[in-house]
Amino acid sequence: MKDSSIQIIEKPEWVSWDDIKQCLYEAHSVNRAKGISMAHYQWPAEKIQDSLGENGFMLVALDGDKLVGTAGIGEKFGNKWYANGRYAYECYASVLPEYAGKGIYKMLEIRREEKAKEEGYDVLIGDTHSKNTHRIEIALKNGFRLVRFFRAASKDHYSVVIVKWLNGCPYSSFYCWIKFEVSKLQALIRFPLKK
Numbered sequence: 001m002k003d004s005s006i007q008i009i010e011k012p013e014w015v016s017w018d019d020i021k022q023c024l025y026e027a028h029s030v031n032r033a034k035g036i037s038m039a040h041y042q043w044p045a046e047k048i049q050d051s052l053g054e055n056g057f058m059l060v061a062l063d064g065d066k067l068v069g070t071a072g073i074g075e076k077f078g079n080k081w082y083a084n085g086r087y088a089y090e091c092y093a094s095v096l097p098e099y100a101g102k103g104i105y106k107m108l109e110i111r112r113e114e115k116a117k118e119e120g121y122d123v124l125i126g127d128t129h130s131k132n133t134h135r136i137e138i139a140l141k142n143g144f145r146l147v148r149f150f151r152a153a154s155k156d157h158y159s160v161v162i163v164k165w166l167n168g169c170p171y172s173s174f175y176c177w178i179k180f181e182v183s184k185l186q187a188l189i190r191f192p193l194k195k
């Protein structure tokens, strides 16, 4: 199904933040089954809403009046080599397992990028569990670069940071690769995971 019955819109009032949380929770069942646990989707619904900030937004994928997917953007400011100034933080990507693999996330992501551009962002940044290979593969197919590897603060796992420059990447892929590999080495030396 490349499903034309799926509608991508900004979260309407009648979709509650609890609905969003529930969709995230169900979507992440595929990760939990692989022993991959992430923090953000487990937050209370109000914290999910607050984390997007005043200028953030949440897109939803609807099948009729059923919520089947989510994709958010939060406004953030950084002072890293890959994020100097204002950037769009990609968060809360989810598609219900029974709707997965049908291009719904792709639809969400296309709209998310369009809207980020409309709102004047040049850079999209996301992060995910280093073992969430499906999410990482999708990002790489979509022109994101891996730029950083780090140990997540509160969990015994590593995360990766992905970046997409909407007006073209200002760095060579070799430069990004070196920066990523060095950060990985540093993280693994500093925080070896318990066996």
Ligand SMILES: CC(C)(COP(=O)(O)OP(=O)(O)OC[C@H]1O[C@@H](n2cnc3c(N)ncnc32)[C@H](O)[C@@H]1OP(=O)(O)O)[C@@H](O)C(=O)NCCC(=O)NCCS
Residues within 6 Å of the ligand: 027, 028, 029, 030, 031, 092, 093, 094, 095, 096, 099, 100, 101, 102, 103, 104, 105, 106, 107, 109, 110, 127, 128, 129, 132, 134, 135, 137, 138, 141, 142
């Ligand atoms: C990750 C997730 C949102 C993907 O949703 P999905 O709807 O199944 O993904 P899609 O069907 O849109 O992807 C379909 C294909 O398009 C590709 N694709 C998706 N978005 C793309 C984009 N913007 N550009 C290029 N390719 C893209 C995918 O790699 C995939 O390729 P394939 O057909 O060769 O496998 C979903 O698996 C999920 O909810 N996972 C659990 C939650 C999670 O891990 N969220 C991320 C937390 S950081």
